Amino acid sequence: MAVSVDEAVSAGPGRDHTPSRRRRGGRGRSVLEVALLTVLAVVMLFPVLWMIETSIKENRDVYAIPAKFFDFKVTLDHFKDVFAGSGGGRSALSVSFLNSVVVAGVSTALATVLGVPAAWAYSRFSVKAKKDQLFFILSTRFMPPVVVVIPIFLMYRQLGLIDNKLGLILIYTAFNVPFTIWMMKGFVDEVPAEYEDAAMLDGYTRLQAFWKFTLPLLLPGIAATAVFALIFSWNEFVFAIFLTSSDSVRTAPPAIAGLIGGTTIDWGLVAAASVVFALPVLVFAYLVRKHLVAGVTLGAVRR
Amino acid sequence: MGTVAVHGLRKSFGKVQALDGVTLDVPDGSFFVVLGPSGAGKTTTLRAIAGLEKLDAGSVHLDGRDATADTPAARDLAMVFQSYALYPRRTAYENIASPLRARRCSSSEIAAAVEQMSSLLHIERLLQRRPAQMSGGEMQRVALARALVRRPRAFLMDEPLTNLDLKLRVEMRTELTRIHRSLGGTFVYVTNDQVEALSMADRVAVLKEGKVQQVGTPAEVYERPANQWVAGFVGSPAISLLACRAEGDRLVGAEGWTLPRPRWTTAENGRPLLLGLRAEDLSVERRGDTSLPGELYGLEPLGDRTVVDVQVGTEMLKVKARPTFTGTPGERLHVTVDLDRAHLFDAGTGLALSESGR
Ligand SMILES: Nc1ncnc2c1ncn2[C@@H]1O[C@H](COP(=O)(O)OP(=O)(O)OP(=O)(O)O)[C@@H](O)[C@H]1O
Numbered sequence: 268m269a270v271s272v273d274e275a276v277s278a279g280p281g282r283d284h285t286p287s288r289r290r291r292g293g294r295g296r297s298v299l300e301v302a303l304l305t306v307l308a309v310v311m312l313f314p315v316l317w318m319i320e321t322s323i324k325e326n327r328d329v330y331a332i333p334a335k336f337f338d339f340k341v342t343l344d345h346f347k348d349v350f351a352g353s354g355g356g357r358s359a360l361s362v363s364f365l366n367s368v369v370v371a372g373v374s375t376a377l378a379t380v381l382g383v384p385a386a387w388a389y390s391r392f393s394v395k396a397k398k399d400q401l402f403f404i405l406s407t408r409f410m411p412p413v414v415v416v417i418p419i420f421l422m423y424r425q426l427g428l429i430d431n432k433l434g435l436i437l438i439y440t441a442f443n444v445p446f447t448i449w450m451m452k453g454f455v456d457e458v459p460a461e462y463e464d465a466a467m468l469d470g471y472t473r474l475q476a477f478w479k480f481t482l483p484l485l486l487p488g489i490a491a492t493a494v495f496a497l498i499f500s501w502n503e504f505v506f507a508i509f510l511t512s513s514d515s516v517r518t519a520p521p522a523i524a525g526l527i528g529g530t531t532i533d534w535g536l537v538a539a540a541s542v543v544f545a546l547p548v549l550v551f552a553y554l555v556r557k558h559l560v561a562g563v564t565l566g567a568v569r570r
Numbered sequence: 571m572g573t574v575a576v577h578g579l580r581k582s583f584g585k586v587q588a589l590d591g592v593t594l595d596v597p598d599g600s601f602f603v604v605l606g607p608s609g610a611g612k613t614t615t616l617r618a619i620a621g622l623e624k625l626d627a628g629s630v631h632l633d634g635r636d637a638t639a640d641t642p643a644a645r646d647l648a649m650v651f652q653s654y655a656l657y658p659r660r661t662a663y664e665n666i667a668s669p670l671r672a673r674r675c676s677s678s679e680i681a682a683a684v685e686q687m688s689s690l691l692h693i694e695r696l697l698q699r700r701p702a703q704m705s706g707g708e709m710q711r712v713a714l715a716r717a718l719v720r721r722p723r724a725f726l727m728d729e730p731l732t733n734l735d736l737k738l739r740v741e742m743r744t745e746l747t748r749i750h751r752s753l754g755g756t757f758v759y760v761t762n763d764q765v766e767a768l769s770m771a772d773r774v775a776v777l778k779e780g781k782v783q784q785v786g787t788p789a790e791v792y793e794r795p796a797n798q799w800v801a802g803f804v805g806s807p808a809i810s811l812l813a814c815r816a817e818g819d820r821l822v823g824a825e826g827w828t829l830p831r832p833r834w835t836t837a838e839n840g841r842p843l844l845l846g847l848r849a850e851d852l853s854v855e856r857r858g859d860t861s862l863p864g865e866l867y868g869l870e871p872l873g874d875r876t877v878v879d880v881q882v883g884t885e886m887l888k889v890k891a892r893p894t895f896t897g898t899p900g901e902r903l904h905v906t907v908d909l910d911r912a913h914l915f916d917a918g919t920g921l922a923l924s925e926s927g928r
């Protein structure tokens with residue numbers, strides 16, 4: 268490190284010395300950091316940017332060589348095509364978006380309703396072989412979905428759950444409950460059990476104590492957990508493509524993927540559908556960002 | 571209003587035996603103090619009474635009825651938690667009102683009761699604050715108010731004054747005794763502060779490692795400690811213990827001194843004993859028949875008195891002296907013993923010798 272002679276021999280106490288050097292080094296590093304982060308951001312965001320650009324280009328400009336970055340005519344036709352069917356009425360894509368909303372929303376709600384009380388119970392009560400149970404619950408997440416998709420397919424065929432929204436809701440719930448339990452147990456552990464003890468002495472039952480006193484303190488954690496569960500269900504592709512086939516049941520990921528593969532690919536439509544697909548997650552995460560941060564740092568904020 | 575009786579409470583946390591057969595009888599309307607050092611099982615005892623702890627064995631009787639299986643709500647008790655456990659999202663007012671809301675009181679009743687409590691505990695100006703906006707002492711008073719706002723069978727208080735500064739603690743001590751007298755009711759009060767125990771209690775139970783060592787009035791516990799450990803725990807400065815044995819009509823110390831054998835003891839000759847002497851029963855004034863030779867080791871001036879450490883052989887005596895007492899370390903002096911107020915313990919078991927003659 269380059270330290271001038273003056274600086275090195277200056278009689279200032281070490282405490283004064285160090286911060287100034289750190290500041291200097293910090294500034295140098297932060298310029299480098301900013302540069303690297305910019306490069307990284309450009310590389311990572313370019314596909315997103317390209318997707319957005321493609322979604323508002325006319326088809327002519329989509330295929331233009333050399334590619335047009337800025338001087339193209341903006342059109343919202345692709346977005347219209349996402350929602351409106353060719354013969355008027357609703358498009359197949361818009362139905363799949365609705366399916367996605369229903370499937371992701373319901374499965375997240377179910378996972379939360381089942382997982383939060385379970386997490387509370389695991390945190391508060393002495394359960395036999397608690398560690399083993401928790402490990403077992405977690406272990407269901409070790410398997411990648413593709414491994415279980417065949418047995419699930421066979422089981423679902425027996426039960427008539429193939430090509431059925433309920434089937435997807437159930438499987439997503441099954442995947443999100445373990446996650447919810449694990450994540451929420453951490454949050455419940457952070458809330459002192461004595462609030463519930465005090466509430467029970469006040470005259471509430473144990474469930475009332477949980478409902479009135481602990482649950483409100485868990486809301487940031489629940490929001491954070493639900494967002495993650497929602498994103499999982501919203502993005503899930505493997506089960507969706509194996510277990511559903513008709514347009515009226517399909518969720519958005521396989522529906523969008525289905526746009527690619529004909530003789531001509533309408534890239535504008537694909538891009539517009541992808542933008543619409545990405546938007547809700549972004550918006551939702553943005554809306555609960557305060558809770559997300561509070562949720563992630565709950566342990567540091569309390570006490 | 572209520573009697574509390576627990577019998578043979580046992581509770582272990584993994585390898586730790588927190589309660590090892592605790593039996594207590596709290597009479598109706600008494601101020602009952604459970605005194606013990608940190609980790610003695612005081613909190614666990616209170617939580618067992620409150621129904622918050624699943625017991626390994628033992629029973630809890632409230633008003634003479636077996637309440638061991640009752641829910642906390644059904645036991646009709648109020649508790650001040652060691653950590654206050656004030657609801658963080660609620661104002662002081664809502665915290666204090668909570669026991670009344672849970673029992674579906676009308677809002678006018680609640681307002682009146684909260685107002686009465688807040689003026690009793692001088693917390694009127696805190697009512698709209700949340701716990702995070704209060705100091706430790708303020709939270710403690712709000713926690714007290716939440717417990718006192720109702721007329722339960724009994725009040726359970728877990729070291730409610732420990733986190734206050736000394737001045738406030740002394741004030742609140744008198745305040746609490748006054749509240750107990752004016753409200754009536756049974757108080758089970760846990761503390762590790764023996765001054766609190768001695769000054770506030772009708773009865774004291776001394777707890778150590780999950781076992782009750784002694785139950786009695788403060789005077790009994792102080793004047794007639796059941797064993798060496800209680801004698802050492804209760805009283806400040808701590809009692810001095812000297813190894814000795816009885817020889818005819820004399821007590822012979824391991825360090826070579828002799829004293830007349832107290833009239834009241836029946837210990838057989840030669841049995842190893844411990845002589846317990848409290849600082850206020852000793853004086854450094856004159857040489858005499860009932861004195862021990864020693865060397866001045868150090869002085870602790872405490873304002874109203876000076877505690878003189880006197881070394882007798884290898885053992886140390888704490889002696890209470892006038893605040894004007896001076897001396898230099900190493901100086902030889904004699905410690906006069908009030909043998910009528912001395913205590914004798916069996917050196918093996920630590921139990922007090924019977925004092926039938928006293
Ligand atoms: N939930 C628990 N899990 C494990 N051990 C516990 C638990 N609660 C208490 N203990 C142990 O039981 C013993 C008694 O604890 P308790 O809290 O009753 O002590 P205490 O007398 O209240 O002490 P203090 O004056 O420090 O509050 C201690 O050794 C403690 O470590």
Ligand SMILES: [Mg+2]
Binds near residue numbers: 612613614652728
């Ligand atoms: Mg305690």
